Amino acid sequence: MGRWEPNARGRLEEAALELFAEHGYDQTTVAQIADRAGLTERTFYRHFADKREVLFGGGTVLEEALAAAVREAPAEAAPYDVVAEALVRAASFLDEQRRDHAPRRQAVIEAHAELRERELGKMAAWVSTLADGLRERGVEPRLADLIAETGVAVFRTAFATWVTDTRAQDLRSLLREAFADLRAATAG
Amino acid sequence: MGRWEPNARGRLEEAALELFAEHGYDQTTVAQIADRAGLTERTFYRHFADKREVLFGGGTVLEEALAAAVREAPAEAAPYDVVAEALVRAASFLDEQRRDHAPRRQAVIEAHAELRERELGKMAAWVSTLADGLRERGVEPRLADLIAETGVAVFRTAFATWVTDTRAQDLRSLLREAFADLRAATAG
Structure with missing residues (x-):
């Protein structure tokens, strides 16, 4: 280089x-x-x-950021907040890219079954990374899976807004909002 | 017949x-x-x-059950509870099958990329069905997506437990538990 x-x-x-x-x-x-x-x-x-890694090359960095964020969260932080903050950290990497990068990348992926599979595999890896991290913090395994899976679902919703509406706020803010909205919604 | x-x-x-x-x-x-x-x-x-529909033939019934459950929920029910109850209703269809059906079906699907795609497409259709139903109840669109996506994530977690541990409770009970656990977890 x-x-x-x-x-x-x-x-x-x-x-x-x-x-x-x-x-x-x-x-x-x-x-x-x-x-x-x-x-x-x-x-x-x-x-x-290879060619595919042009679209997925950033994946490892994000996964490591997630793992590190869970590990470094304050001991007293609630699992839901730990996962929310870890995903906000991952989101901030995406916010640093050119604003039109993610929507264009997404369009390529959605047009191609093999790439959709790869993307879903990446999301599944995020769930595992988050769940493993929570378990290491002493969270009961089934609850760890539940919160990790939910967290990534929240991410997916915020991400969908972010890539379909390029005038939307940054992903970080959308994500924080979504986690707060879900907290309010479950409170009944 | x-x-x-x-x-x-x-x-x-x-x-x-x-x-x-x-x-x-x-x-x-x-x-x-x-x-x-x-x-x-x-x-x-x-x-x-066709051959594939042996694995996915029940999908339409479940999707219609979801849509009906959202439509028929009491007007005062909170969106989170509406989604939880709709998914519990879908779960009860699966509980009525032979107990070894779902794990065997799942093993076939997981071994095959095209079938995994189909299964994920089905889950995405559930999210849309639930979100559309919530919107029709007057829930703000972005919140409807968030709760629908979260609900299906909760379902996925309970379903994973149910198919990997055939001595587990019925899916309905696992699902109710998971929705209650998530409520407790987000409450901090």
């Missing part, structure tokens, strides 16, 4: 999203992505394992 | 689950299913549109 390739990763992502939108995901090759970005295939593979 | 074919539907379902477990979903044909059940292919197609 020498100085002659400033923001190669971002350029490759942008090129890939453009080409996926123009020609479809299946019809786009790594060579075309590299070419559009003005970079070599070799540079592509320095940043991504 | 003459008298000479008692419980044809149930026999076809049982034969299909046996064959899917023995040879895999892809390797099983409708002819084999009918044969194992001691029925004709013609009878098969009187009950199911």
Whole structure:
């Protein structure tokens, strides 16, 4: 990643999203992505394992952020708040991206069964990460699963608003609002 | 559906689950299913549109039960309780099946990407049905989505317990418990 390739990763992502939108995901090759970005295939593979990882490459970072947030939450924090804060932390990574990135990525994923599966697998991994983290904090296993699964459902709702309405607030705020709304709704 | 074919539907379902477990979903044909059940292919197609629908045929009934439950809930019921009761009603349909049906069905689905997609599509349809029903009751759209999505997440957790532990209580009770647990957890 020498100085002659400033923001190669971002350029490759942008090129890939453009080409996926123009020609479809299946019809786009790594060579075309590299070419559009003005970079070599070799540079592509320095940043991504394969074409699919252009869409999912950020997943590991988010998962690690979730795990760390659960681990580092104050001992006295309630499990629901621990999960809410962990997801808000993950959301803040997405808020730092270009505002049009997530909606365009989402459109590619939704048009493609294999990518939808991969995305759902990612969400399932988030549930596991959160549930494992809660269990390590001493939360009873079934309750840990319930709160983790619920938390990711709340995330999904806020995320759907965020990607469909690009004038909406940042994802972090939408998420905080959703967790508060659910708390109010369950209070009866 | 003459008298000479008692419980044809149930026999076809049982034969299909046996064959899917023995040879895999892809390797099983409708002819084999009918044969194992001691029925004709013609009878098969009187009950199911295709092989996949042996696994998903009950979906419409459950979706209609959900919609009806939301519609018929008392006007003063809180949205969270409306969704909880609707899902408990759907659960009671599953409780009426043979206790080993759902775990075996689940094993087939989890082994097969296309079927997992179909199952997730079904869950997404439940979310839409519940959210639409809540909106018709005057619940604000974003809150309707949030509660519907959360409700189905709670269902998924209870369902996972129910299919992995066949000595667990009935699904209805697990579900009621989970909704109460989430209420307690969000109360802090």
